[in-house]
Amino acid sequence: MEGCVFLISSFLTVVLTEWLDSNFVFIFGVGLTICILLAIRRKTRKWKIDYAAENWLRQRAESQMAPHQARQAKTLRHLLLWLPSFCAAMVLCFFPLASHFSYSGRLLDYRVPIPWAWMIVYRYQNPGLASTASALIASDGVGRFGVTPFWQKHANYSVASFAAYTWSLSPEEKRQRDFLRRQNATDISPSEFTVGELHFSCVEYLTHYARFPALSGFSVDCESTAGNGKGHFGAALFGRREDVPAFYDVLRQARRVN
Numbered sequence: 001m002e003g004c005v006f007l008i009s010s011f012l013t014v015v016l017t018e019w020l021d022s023n024f025v026f027i028f029g030v031g032l033t034i035c036i037l038l039a040i041r042r043k044t045r046k047w048k049i050d051y052a053a054e055n056w057l058r059q060r061a062e063s064q065m066a067p068h069q070a071r072q073a074k075t076l077r078h079l080l081l082w083l084p085s086f087c088a089a090m091v092l093c094f095f096p097l098a099s100h101f102s103y104s105g106r107l108l109d110y111r112v113p114i115p116w117a118w119m120i121v122y123r124y125q126n127p128g129l130a131s132t133a134s135a136l137i138a139s140d141g142v143g144r145f146g147v148t149p150f151w152q153k154h155a156n157y158s159v160a161s162f163a164a165y166t167w168s169l170s171p172e173e174k175r176q177r178d179f180l181r182r183q184n185a186t187d188i189s190p191s192e193f194t195v196g197e198l199h200f201s202c203v204e205y206l207t208h209y210a211r212f213p214a215l216s217g218f219s220v221d222c223e224s225t226a227g228n229g230k231g232h233f234g235a236a237l238f239g240r241r242e243d244v245p246a247f248y249d250v251l252r253q254a255r256r257v258n
Helices: 002-020 023-065 067-091 094-102 141-147 171-182 241-255
Strands: 119-126 132-137 158-165 185-195 198-207 217-225 233-238
Touching: 002 023, 002 094, 023 067, 094 119, 132 241, 158 241, 171 185, 171 198, 171 217, 185 241, 217 241, 233 241
Parallel strands: none
Antiparallel strands: 119 132, 132 158, 158 233, 185 198, 198 217, 217 233
């Protein structure tokens, strides 16, 4: 009973927190779940103790009458005890799949189908203003199958970010943003393409920081302004050049739903 209450309460807490975008809902849901579990434990404690004692006596008698079957039942119980650990190991190994639990595939008025093999590491939503999602890309090796290569000392990933806003930047704000992004850029290459109602303006470039080598890499910045001039959709990639085709494949599947 406690397990069912915990699973249902946890599921409802996460869903309502994502839907209402409120930390208070999450705190209230966790607190309510704990209170319900404590109340159930207090109410069922006596008969559970009696049931456990009766069950132990019955199993003892059965083991004496049929020792072979008793050993098989004991082995089965041990395997079932390891089942939660096995499930947790699968979640760890295939964490990119589990990370999509909080992502519905929609950013405000845009639908962005992030592949299941990408690990969503950040999700932000402010209804009526902005919605963003960031994911780790590994388009080669075991990462392309949705496996987390936690056994590798140096995993090769890129970071892809997608964001939708209901407001637009002024030309001066765009100029300042682009200057800050590309002040250490080389090999700048602009490109444009159209997907349905979306017209993307993209810039590919290399960044190099002598003092901070970890911040050096290949970058792509793409932006599409809404047809009514209010709001815009942006996407960015930082990391490896090998992951650029996969990044563009997602952009070509993006759609405006409203």
